Every structure is written in C-alpha cells, then in structure tokens.
Amino acid sequence: MRQLLPELVEDVDPQAVHAALPREAPEDRPYVLVNMIESMDGAAVVDGVSGGLGGPGDKLMFRAVRAVPDVILVAAGTANAEHYRAPRLSDEARAARRERGQAATPRLAVVTGRLSIDLSLGLFTDPGDQRPLVITAESAPTNRRDEVEAVAEIIVAGETTVDLADALAQLRRRGSSVVLGEGGPTINGGLVDRDLVDEWCVSLSPPSPGATPVASSAARHPPCAPCAWSGCSSTTACSSSATSAPDGAAAGQFLVRRPISRSKSARSSKPL
Numbered sequence: 001m002r003q004l005l006p007e008l009v010e011d012v013d014p015q016a017v018h019a020a021l022p023r024e025a026p027e028d029r030p031y032v033l034v035n036m037i038e039s040m041d042g043a044a045v046v047d048g049v050s051g052g053l054g055g056p057g058d059k060l061m062f063r064a065v066r067a068v069p070d071v072i073l074v075a076a077g078t079a080n081a082e083h084y085r086a087p088r089l090s091d092e093a094r095a096a097r098r099e100r101g102q103a104a105t106p107r108l109a110v111v112t113g114r115l116s117i118d119l120s121l122g123l124f125t126d127p128g129d130q131r132p133l134v135i136t137a138e139s140a141p142t143n144r145r146d147e148v149e150a151v152a153e154i155i156v157a158g159e160t161t162v163d164l165a166d167a168l169a170q171l172r173r174r175g176s177s178v179v180l181g182e183g184g185p186t187i188n189g190g191l192v193d194r195d196l197v198d199e200w201c202v203s204l205s206p207p208s209p210g211a212t213p214v215a216s217s218a219a220r221h222p223p224c225a226p227c228a229w230s231g232c233s234s235t236t237a238c239s240s241s242a243t244s245a246p247d248g249a250a251a252g253q254f255l256v257r258r259p260i261s262r263s264k265s266a267r268s269s270k271p272l
C-alpha cells in the first residue's frame with residue numbers, strides 16, 4: 001500500500017501506521033474514530049451491505065483500523081444487515097494490542113434503543129474473548145431485556161433513545177480509551193451532531209454498478225475547525241493522511257481539531 005499524505009511512502013503497512021498514531025482520549029469520553037467505505041458517487045451499500053464496495057485495499061485498511069480500539073461501536077441496523085460476528089484479529093495484532101496494555105481483541109458494543117438486534121448473530125452465539133455490550137435506553141421493551149441479558153451486558157444511557165454522549169462517558173468510566181464507530185450512517189450522524197467524533201477514516205471505492213445511492217456518510221463528515229494541522233485555518237475537514245492501493249481503493253483519515261482544553265487527557269488503555 002502506498003502512502004500519499006502527509007508524505008509519499010511507496011510501501012506502508014497500514015496496521016503499523018494506525019497502531020502508532022497518537023489518540024488521546026478526553027477526560028469525559030473515549031477518543032472516537034469512525035471508519036466507513038463509500039463509492040465516489042456517494043453510495044454506502046450494494047445490495048444492502050457494504051461488502052460489495054470494498055476490494056483488497058479496503059479490507060487491508062479495515063483490518064488495520066479494527067486493531068486499534070478498545071470498543072467497536074455499531075448500531076443495530078448495521079449489525080443485523082452485515083451479520084456481525086465477534087472481531088477476529090491476527091496473532092500479530094493481538095500480541096501488539098497486549099503490548100499496548102489493551103485486551104487482545106476489541107469488545108463489541110451494539111446501540112439499539114428498541115432492542116431490535118438479532119440475538120442469533122454470531123457476535124452473541126460465538127462471542128470470542130469478550131462478552132458483547134448492548135447499549136440501550138430506559139424505554140427499551142422490558143420483555144426483551146432478559147433475552148438480551150442472557151447473551152450480553154446491558155448499558156442503559158438515555159430515556160427514549162440512546163444518549164450517545166452518556167453512552168461514551170460510561171464506556172470511558174469502564175476503562176475504554178479508544179472507540180471505533182463502524183456505522184451505519186444513522187448513528188454516525190448522531191455522533192457528528194453531538195460533536196463526538198475525533199477522527200474520520202474513509203475508504204473511497206470506484207463508482208459501483210448496482211450501488212444504492214443513499215444519503216452519503218460523506219455529507220456528515222465533521223468539520224475540523226479551526227484546524228491546527230500544518231497551520232491550516234480551513235473550516236472544513238482536511239485530510240491528514242491518505243493511502244492508495246493497487247486495486248484503486250483510496251483511503252483518507254481526517255482529524256477533527258478542537259481547542260486544546262477539550263482534548264487534554266491521558267491515554268489509559270486497559271482491558272474492559
């Protein structure tokens with residue numbers, strides 16, 4: 001894989017690059033990065049799932065980003081549509097995480113106000129190292145809670161819908177320093193609206209025949225104003241790193257800059 005920004009490097013290992021990036025959590029919530037793929041014509045799914053958009057380059061980047069967080073946050077719509085399973089990492093990635101003081105694999109957390117999550121998904125039936133979390137609201141159907149509690153740990157944040165800021169604050173109190181949001185667009189919009197995103201990673205795929213043009217996640221990119229990167233004063237998101245793969249996939253990473261006081265804190269990663 002070729003790195004285009006911040007400087008040209010002919011052959012980079014995205015896993016090593018992503019693992020080395022500094023990601024300091026604020027005191028009141030974890031550092032939040034979001035990772036998405038979209039086609040250049042603004043589609044986020046083909047036949048209802050994102051897999052049809054990504055080639056080997058995107059998969060490499062997806063695995064690299066997935067090796068970073070303490071928790072992977074996914075909304076029920078995506079977990080159901082994409083048949084979510086527990087994250088599996090290579091032995092090398094697991095060892096690197098342990099060296100950084102993290103659990104060997106990230107923990108999955110599903111956001112679902114109505115508990116519409118399918119409990120027969122692999123993430124519940126074969127959870128791997130870590131019991132999944134289900135983040136819901138007080139108004140969640142009580143008759144469903146026992147079933148969910150049998151396969152996951154429940155976190156309640158918010159009354160009628162999940163208060164994403166509260167949910168993240170609770171994850172922080174449990175020791176999570178870095179959270180990766182994997183979508184879909186609805187929850188990503190909620191995170192952006194609440195100013196809860198620190199980094200936006202996006203893979204761009206070529207226009208895809210059959211892709212469904214949906215309200216693109218690109219429209220919800222957070223602004224990084226005022227940007228402190230290289231003295232830039234742009235009020236729109238700017239790319240702080242970019243890569244391209246031989247299959248034509250391009251990936252960009254956008255950092256959301258905030259006043260220093262907001263982002264001060266210590267990284268204290270420990271297994272949840």
Ligand SMILES: NC(=O)c1ccc[n+]([C@@H]2O[C@H](COP(=O)([O-])OP(=O)(O)OC[C@H]3O[C@@H](n4cnc5c(N)ncnc54)[C@H](OP(=O)(O)O)[C@@H]3O)[C@@H](O)[C@H]2O)c1
Pocket residue numbers: 035036037038043044045048049050074075076077078079081082111112113114115116117137161162163164182183184185186187188190
């Ligand atoms: N291109 C990509 O990179 C990418 C990435 C991810 C997903 N996708 C695709 O996007 C589609 C799904 O996205 P989507 O936007 O329709 O749905 P979504 O964001 O994945 O899920 C929406 C559901 O999540 C729950 N939810 C989200 N925010 C909530 C909140 N604040 N409070 C309570 N519940 C909340 C609700 O579940 P309840 O109804 O249970 O309350 C809601 O119905 C799928 O087709 C998936 O394949 C693409």
